[in-house]
Amino acid sequence: MRAVTKHLDEKARSIFADLGYTVTDRGGEYLAERKWRAVHVTPAEEFDDTPDSGEYRCFVAWADDVPELEGRLEAADPDYEWAIIGVDDDGDYEVARRRHAV
Structure with a gap:
C-alpha cells in the first residue's frame, strides 16, 4: 500500500531541499530556487491538468x-x-524522464 498524498508532497519538498534549493509552498506545488534557477515542483499523485507556465518544471510521482x-x-x-x-x-527516487524545450 502506498503512503498518503501528503507523503508525496513532503518527499517532493525534501528532494529539492536536500539538493540545496530554497523551497516555497505555493498551494499545491512548490517553487524551488537556487542561484539563477527557479523550478516549479508539482507533486503528481493525482495529475489532472498540465500546467501552462514555468520555464522549468518538475513533476514528482510514484x-x-x-x-x-x-x-x-x-x-x-x-x-x-x-x-x-x-x-x-x-x-528512494530517481529522475525518470527529462524533456528539453525546443
Missing part, C-alpha cells in the same frame, strides 16, 4: 505512475522544460 504521466505530458507538449522524478515505496 515510480509506477511515471509512464502514464510521461505519456500525458508528451501528448500535451507543454512549452517548457520538464522532468519527472519517480519515487518508490521506500522513498
Whole structure:
C-alpha cells in the first residue's frame, strides 16, 4: 500500500531541499530556487491538468505512475522544460524522464 498524498508532497519538498534549493509552498506545488534557477515542483499523485507556465518544471510521482504521466505530458507538449522524478515505496527516487524545450 502506498503512503498518503501528503507523503508525496513532503518527499517532493525534501528532494529539492536536500539538493540545496530554497523551497516555497505555493498551494499545491512548490517553487524551488537556487542561484539563477527557479523550478516549479508539482507533486503528481493525482495529475489532472498540465500546467501552462514555468520555464522549468518538475513533476514528482510514484515510480509506477511515471509512464502514464510521461505519456500525458508528451501528448500535451507543454512549452517548457520538464522532468519527472519517480519515487518508490521506500522513498528512494530517481529522475525518470527529462524533456528539453525546443
